[in-house]
Structures are given as structure tokens and as C-alpha cells.
Amino acid sequence: MAIRRGRGVAAINYPTGMNLGGDPTQALVHSTPTGNFMVTLSSVDLGQGMKQIMAQICAETIGVPTDRVVVDTADTDTGPHCMGTFASRGTHRAGNAVIQAAREARQVMLEVAAEELEVNASDLETDGQGNILVKGAPQKSISIFDVALSAHFKRGRSISGRGMFLIPRSYPEKETGAMKPSTCYAHACTVAEVEVDDETGEVTVLTVKNVFEIGRALNPKMVEQQLVGGSWMGISHALYETTEPYYPNRDHGGTDFNQYLMPGPGDLAETEIIVLERPSADGPYGAKGPGEMCANPQIPAVANAVFDAVGVRIDTLPITPERILRALKAQAAN
Amino acid sequence: MELRKNYFADVRKDDLHEIGQPRPRSDSPAHVTGKTAFFADRNFPGMLHLKMVRSPHHHARIRSIDTSEAEKHPGVVKILTAKDVPHNVYTILILIQVGPEDETVLADGKVRWKGEAVVAVLAETERAAQEAAAKVKVDYEVLPAVFDMEEALKPGAPLVNEYHGQNYYLYDSGECRKVRFGDVEAGFAGADHILEESYQSSPIEHAPTETTGCVVAPEGNDRFTCYTNTQAMFFTLDNTSIILQMPGSKLHFVGGTVGGGFGGKVDVIVEPIAILGAKLTGRPVCFIYSREEEMQISSPRAAEKVVIKDGVMKDGRIVARKVTGYTDAGAYSRHSPYGAQKGAGHYPGPYTIPNVWIDTYCVYTNRTPSSAMRGFGVTIGDFALEVQMDKLARLIGMDPLEFRFINAYRDGDMKAHRQPTEGAALIECMQEASRAANWPVAEKYMAMSSYVKGA
Numbered sequence: 202m203a204i205r206r207g208r209g210v211a212a213i214n215y216p217t218g219m220n221l222g223g224d225p226t227q228a229l230v231h232s233t234p235t236g237n238f239m240v241t242l243s244s245v246d247l248g249q250g251m252k253q254i255m256a257q258i259c260a261e262t263i264g265v266p267t268d269r270v271v272v273d274t275a276d277t278d279t280g281p282h283c284m285g286t287f288a289s290r291g292t293h294r295a296g297n298a299v300i301q302a303a304r305e306a307r308q309v310m311l312e313v314a315a316e317e318l319e320v321n322a323s324d325l326e327t328d329g330q331g332n333i334l335v336k337g338a339p340q341k342s343i344s345i346f347d348v349a350l351s352a353h354f355k356r357g358r359s360i361s362g363r364g365m366f367l368i369p370r371s372y373p374e375k376e377t378g379a380m381k382p383s384t385c386y387a388h389a390c391t392v393a394e395v396e397v398d399d400e401t402g403e404v405t406v407l408t409v410k411n412v413f414e415i416g417r418a419l420n421p422k423m424v425e426q427q428l429v430g431g432s433w434m435g436i437s438h439a440l441y442e443t444t445e446p447y448y449p450n451r452d453h454g455g456t457d458f459n460q461y462l463m464p465g466p467g468d469l470a471e472t473e474i475i476v477l478e479r480p481s482a483d484g485p486y487g488a489k490g491p492g493e494m495c496a497n498p499q500i501p502a503v504a505n506a507v508f509d510a511v512g513v514r515i516d517t518l519p520i521t522p523e524r525i526l527r528a529l530k531a532q533a534a535n
Numbered sequence: 536m537e538l539r540k541n542y543f544a545d546v547r548k549d550d551l552h553e554i555g556q557p558r559p560r561s562d563s564p565a566h567v568t569g570k571t572a573f574f575a576d577r578n579f580p581g582m583l584h585l586k587m588v589r590s591p592h593h594h595a596r597i598r599s600i601d602t603s604e605a606e607k608h609p610g611v612v613k614i615l616t617a618k619d620v621p622h623n624v625y626t627i628l629i630l631i632q633v634g635p636e637d638e639t640v641l642a643d644g645k646v647r648w649k650g651e652a653v654v655a656v657l658a659e660t661e662r663a664a665q666e667a668a669a670k671v672k673v674d675y676e677v678l679p680a681v682f683d684m685e686e687a688l689k690p691g692a693p694l695v696n697e698y699h700g701q702n703y704y705l706y707d708s709g710e711c712r713k714v715r716f717g718d719v720e721a722g723f724a725g726a727d728h729i730l731e732e733s734y735q736s737s738p739i740e741h742a743p744t745e746t747t748g749c750v751v752a753p754e755g756n757d758r759f760t761c762y763t764n765t766q767a768m769f770f771t772l773d774n775t776s777i778i779l780q781m782p783g784s785k786l787h788f789v790g791g792t793v794g795g796g797f798g799g800k801v802d803v804i805v806e807p808i809a810i811l812g813a814k815l816t817g818r819p820v821c822f823i824y825s826r827e828e829e830m831q832i833s834s835p836r837a838a839e840k841v842v843i844k845d846g847v848m849k850d851g852r853i854v855a856r857k858v859t860g861y862t863d864a865g866a867y868s869r870h871s872p873y874g875a876q877k878g879a880g881h882y883p884g885p886y887t888i889p890n891v892w893i894d895t896y897c898v899y900t901n902r903t904p905s906s907a908m909r910g911f912g913v914t915i916g917d918f919a920l921e922v923q924m925d926k927l928a929r930l931i932g933m934d935p936l937e938f939r940f941i942n943a944y945r946d947g948d949m950k951a952h953r954q955p956t957e958g959a960a961l962i963e964c965m966q967e968a969s970r971a972a973n974w975p976v977a978e979k980y981m982a983m984s985s986y987v988k989g990a
Contacts, residue, residue, distance in 0.1 A: 216880070248792060248795055290726045329553070370631075378953075380954075390964035392969070414963065421538060443738060448737065453536065453918075475539055481958045497918075501919075514922070
């Protein structure tokens with residue numbers, strides 16, 4: 202009886218957005234009298250930080266610092282339609298809608314600034330700090346604060362924009378299955394290292410090295426929190442979780458966090474995250490949706506590592522100590 | 536975390552101001568100091584609590600329901616049964632024309648899974664609602680149940696859901712969603728090795744910090760404000776409008792920060808019945824799942840079975856792949872027909888294979904209805920595919936990572952569902968993993984690229 206070590210690899214891809222498309226999201230953007238910007242949505246922030254990302258996307262597009270953008274969302278009386286936060290679609294769909302709305306608002310903002318500066322709007326650029334400058338002559342400038350005041354009180358303009366993003370729905374061809382499930386895919390490759398105790402069947406995941414390709418890391422800190430969390434969830438799916446451990450007998454189903462097995466902090470592997478960015482053609486600043494993908498590759502990587510360690514295949518999830526011991530027993534009997 | 540900017544630098548401009556910056560989240564300080572408002576922080580004077588009477592049987596006919604003792608219980612204000620729900624038979628994906636309507640808000644004549652909602656009790660306190668629910672008497676005639684997908688698909692199996700008429704979802708393509716590409720049998724015939732393996736999974740709970748729920752307030756102008764942690768505001772509002780036969784203009788849904796979704800909050804379960812309770816009593820109503828309900832009643836990730844048959848050459852090329860996927864929807868559709876169909880679009884994985892045959896089935900059993908969960912339709916498929924890849928590599932005596940390079944898809948490769956590959960990056964992920972994990976592969980693989988040659 203011994204502790205045996207093994208490692209396994211898995212490589213995957215994952216579609217961004219609702220399968221087969223047809224999932225719209227809208228956004229509205231407007232400026233306050235003093236040149237702050239409101240983004241209005243009905244998308245839901247699940248704790249992943251959607252509001253923060255929409256603020257950064259709006260700020261980038263308009264050309265102001267992120268702290269001048271406020272996101273108002275998840276209210277059906279005020280927010281335009283969003284299909285919902287699922288299918289790794291939030292950033293991709295809502296982000297594109299926000300970009301379109303922010304571009305329209307930016308155009309009005311530049312037109313008002315052009316009138317104030319007596320130049321053409323096409324000759325203006327933003328400095329990202331809250332000012333609008335004449336290209337090539339940055340001493341000639343006006344603050345966005347003053348542009349907004351002018352629009353509201355002097356020129357009677359609404360610095361606002363409407364945004365809409367929709368990928369037309371694809372209908373699978375009945376006989377061949379020809380279809381367009383998605384317009385862009387995120388990618389991953391994970392290598393997991395495990396120790397398996399062949400006496401108890403217990404698996405310890407030592408390290409998980411994840412490489413994720415996500416189009417563009419819009420906010421690297423938030424990317425990290427999502428990818429690390431997903432990686433832990435993958436380990437949990439591989440080794441621990443089921444609501445019905447002895448189905449169809451339902452007596453052993455967990456009813457709280459004491460009974461429903463998930464890894465605790467002490468069970469978590471050393472986790473490495475490496476991010477590659479190949480911008481997608483239709484993503485907001487190239488972003489893809491890695492929200493679901495990031496929990497997938499750990500499952501087969503751990504399963505393959507268990508085989509590498511003890512030479513038995515557990516093809517039924519979760520890979521419990523009981524299943525490993527039964528497989529080892531069967532292997533010894535053969 | 537490390538950003539490896541050396542990959543794809545030629546197709547990416549890194550000239551942005553706000554994007555790419557690790558800005559602190561504006562909502563974090565409120566989260567960590569307890570100031571963020573969640574739906575359950577709403578508390579209205581006179582608010583009622585809703586509790587469900589649930590089926591103790593997997594499959595049973597309801598002979599009668601007697602609520603007389605429960606009605607007398609102190610604190611009980613209203614008891615709802617199927618006849619109180621204006622449009623009791625519904626299905627959530629009807630909004631995107633994926634029918635038929637196949638599920639009851641409150642069971643009508645029959646229950647099809649253990650835990651199904653039968654009677655709703657509204658009372659002054661949570662405790663009174665719970666105690667009164669225990670006094671509702673339901674007389675059941677237990678029916679034979681089917682627990683296994685293969686059993687459910689056999690002729691003569693008990694029929695789970697009459698609205699479907701058979702124990703599988705009927706796609707326009709028939710009993711399954713199909714993908715046919717090349718000639719899979721010819722591929723097998725020419726292969727050096729054939730490997731057919733079967734993979735299975737069990738339902739998984741989303742385990743969010745915050746359980747599913749809502750708080751409803753009648754506004755006095757015939758409108759109802761529903762504070763909810765749904766993941767999809769208008770999807771829930773529009774379905775509620777159908778179920779209650781109430782114009783959408785009467786409904787105001789307010790969300791906000793949700794304490795974790797993972798797909799568990801895209802079923803429309805708590806809002807319609809809570810709004811109905813508020814309408815019929817004229818009082819605010821809250822309906823919040825207990826942790827036990829969240830773990831054993833709310834839809835889990837589906838149990839799946841995936842059978843993969845591959846033909847592989849000694850040099851490492853996969854020449855044919857046949858995948859049969861089964862998704863256990865449980866008793867009702869919810870999002871499972873969508874999930875099973877998503878699988879058909881995902882197989883055969885990120886590999887270029889000339890001959891592919893895919894069938895994905897959505898199967899009905901007397902199991903807790905499954906639905907959306909992070910990656911559903913793909914997650915378990917990837918487990919099966921990637922374990923299969925490991926087995927194939929070992930079968931032909933090849934390094935598992937190198938074996939994947941040989942088959943990895945690249946820009947321009949035609950996928951089985953007849954879309955050319957665009958924006959591929961699998962090869963680069965594997966190259967970086969090879970370095971990071973100190974898992975060396977031959978130099979020719981490190982020299983590969985996802986780009987089209989000469990483009």
C-alpha cells in the first residue's frame with residue numbers, strides 16, 4: 202500500500218453565448234449635467250463583477266476614467282431588455298451593446314465639443330482623463346465636464362446612445378446538423394498532478410496548472426478571480442459532488458454544506474493560471490466568455506491523473522474513494 | 536495569474552486606457568462590509584411567508600387534496616392549489632419557441648418526481664406556513680417510476696410526462712439532435728484501432744451562497760414589484776406574465792447583486808407563485824428556498840451518459856468519431872432540451888476529424904428535473920472526450936499531449952457542424968501548458984500554430 206503520484210492533461214474549447222444565438226441584449230448610455238455617464242441595463246450581476254466590467258467598457262469607449270461611469274442595472278422598469286446572465290454571455294453580449302450605445306453618446310459629445318471649440322468633430326480626440334483635445338494641437342481643449350454643461354444648458358443636446366447586440370438565431374439542419382452554435386470560442390489546457398492513496402482511495406490534488414485563452418482580459422484581477430474559482434469548482438466536480446450519491450435511493454443526498462461534499466480550503470490544490478489573449482472578431486475589445494469554460498478542463502485532467510497514478514479508470518463522476526477502491530479491487534482480482 | 540502577451544501579439548493592439556487595467560471592483564467594499572442589499576433584505580409590514588407541500592413519491596396519481604386542517608392552523612392566510620393558477624401548465628423556453636408546455640406550477644392530478652410542488656401555503660410566519668403545510672393531506676396512488684435513462688427509452692417503460700407522449704424530447708430532427716459529417720462507418724473500417732467507451736455523471740448542485748427566492752410587494756396600483764435573484768430579469772417577467780395571464784406592464788422586477796447563480800437561477804420557479812399569492816391576498820409575500828430545498832429540490836446539473844466510439848490510426852490521427860449523448864432531464868424539460876442540443880454542437884470537441892456522427896438525446900425520467908448549470912451540455916461531454924483522448928493516446932503508445940497536437944483544430948478546418956474554424960487557440964494553450972507543467976513535447980509541436988498556413 203502506498204501513496205501514488207500521477208498527472209493528467211486535458212484540452213478544451215467553449216462557445217461564447219447562448220447556443221445557436223438569438224439572445225439579445227440592449228444598453229442605454231447618457232451623460233449627467235456634469236459629464237458623468239450612466240449605463241442602463243437589465244443584465245444581472247451574479248457576483249462575477251458584471252457592473253464593473255460594463256463601467257470599464259463604457260469608459261474606454263467614451264474616453265473617460267472608469268470612476269466617471271455608473272451602472273444601473275437589473276430593473277425592468279428602467280433597463281432595456283437583456284436575455285439574462287448565463288451561457289458565458291454577459292460580458293460578450295452586454296459589452297457589445299454598451300460599446301454601441303457609448304459610441305453614439307461619444308459622437309454627440311464630440312459634436313458639442315466641436316461647436317464649443319469651433320472645429321470639426323472629426324478633428325477631436327479624448328485623452329482618457331476627462332478632456333477633449335484637438336488632434337495635433339492638444340493645447341486647444343475642453344473638459345468633458347464643460348461639454349456636458351454646454352449640451353444640457355446651452356445647446357439643448359442629449360449626450361446619449363442606444364446599443365443593441367444580437368447574433369441572429371441559427372436553426373440546425375435536421376439531417377446533417379449543419380448549424381452555427383457560436384461565433385467565438387475560448388480555449389484551455391490544464392495539467393493536474395494528484396496523489397492517490399491506494400489503501401483508502403483518497404485523492405489529493407497537488408497542483409493544477411491552467412492555461413486559458415479568453416480573447417481579452419478586460420480586467421485582469423477579475424479574470425483571475427473567475428478563473429481560480431472555476432478551477433476549484435472543476436476539482437470539486439471531479440472528486441466530490443453529487444446530490445444523489447446512491448441514486449435512486451435518495452436517503453444520502455446532502456441537504457446542507459455539512460453533508461453536501463465540496464472541497465474546503467485545505468483541500469484545494471496549488472493553482473496556477475496563465476492567460477493568453479487572441480481577440481475575438483466580434484467580442485467587446487476582443488473578449489470571449491470564459492465563465493463556464495474555466496471549470497471544465499480540471500475534471501478530465503484529474504481523472505487522467507488518477508489513472509496515471511494507480512492504473513484504474515473511473516469513468517463515472519464523481520471519482521470517489523469508494524469507486525477507486527472498487528476499481529483497484531477489480532484490477533487485483535484480474 | 537500571468538498574462539502571456541507574447542502569444543497572438545501580432546493580432547492584438549495593447550493601446551487601451553481602461554480595458555486591461557486591474558481596476559478594483561466598485562461593489563467590493565459594500566460586499567465585504569455587509570452593506571450590499573440582496574433581495575431578502577427587503578422586509579415589508581404584513582409580509583406573508585410561502586411554503587410548499589411537496590410530493591413524497593417519485594410518480595403518483597393524486598386522488599384528493601384536503602386542506603381543511605391546514606386552513607384552520609393559526610396564522611394561515613391562504614392556501615393555493617393547481618386550480619388557483621391561471622395558466623398552470625408551462626415551460627420556460629416557450630419564449631423562444633421550444634415547447635411543448637409540460638410542467639405544472641402546482642401539481643394537477645399527478646406528481647412526476649419526489650419533491651414536486653403540490654400545494655402552496657401562505658401564512659403570517661415561516662413557522663406557521665411550515666406547520667400548516669404538514670397538515671395538508673394528499674391522497675396518492677403510487678405509480679411505477681422509471682429512474683434510468685436506458686430503461687426510460689425501452690418500449691413499455693412507464694410514461695413520465697404525458698405532454699411529451701414519449702420519454703424523450705422530440706426535436707424537429709426526431710428523437711435526438713443529429714450531426715452527420717463524412718462517412719463514419721467508412722472511417723471505422725479504415726482505422727487501425729477502434730475504441731468504444733461509456734462515461735456517466737451524477738446530478739450536481741449549484742451550491743450558491745444565497746438560495747433561490749423572491750419578495751413581492753403589491754403596489755396599490757395593480758402593479759407588483761418582485762425583488763428577485765433571478766439570473767434573467769425579462770425572461771422571468773415574461774414567463775410570469777404567461778403563467779399568471781397578467782399583462783407584463785403590471786409586473787416590475789428588481790434584481791441586483793445575486794449571491795451566486797451558476798445557472799441555478801434561470802428556472803422560473805418562485806416568482807409566479809409568490810406574485811399570485813400577493814395578488815390573491817393583497818399582501819407582500821416572500822418565498823425563499825431553504826438550504827435543503829436548494830440542494831434537493833432546485834434543478835441540479837443533469838446526470839449524463841456519453842458513449843464515444845473512435846477510430847484511430849497508429850500515427851495518431853483520429854479518423855472517425857461517433858458520440859451518443861444522453862441528458863437526464865428528470866420529469867420536465869426546463870432547460871434540458873437546450874443543453875442536449877448544445878452538446879450536439881460541441882462534439883467531437885476541439886479536434887478536426889473527417890468522419891463524425893453525433894446523436895444527443897434529452898430523456899425524461901422520474902428524477903428531480905435538471906436544468907441549466909455552468910457549462911451544461913458541454914462540461915460532462917468534455918470529461919468524456921478528454922478521458923477518451925487519454926485512453927486513445929495510451930492505446931497507440933503516444934504521449935497524451937502530443938496526441939492532442941496531431942488532432943487539434945486550426946483556423947479554416949471544417950467542423951462537424953459545418954462551420955469553418957475561426958480564432959482557434961488550442962495549440963497555443965497546449966504549448967504554454969507544456970512549458971508551465973514541464974511536460975515536454977517534440978519540437979515540431981512547439982512550432983505549430985493555429986493560424987492558417989500562409990495567411
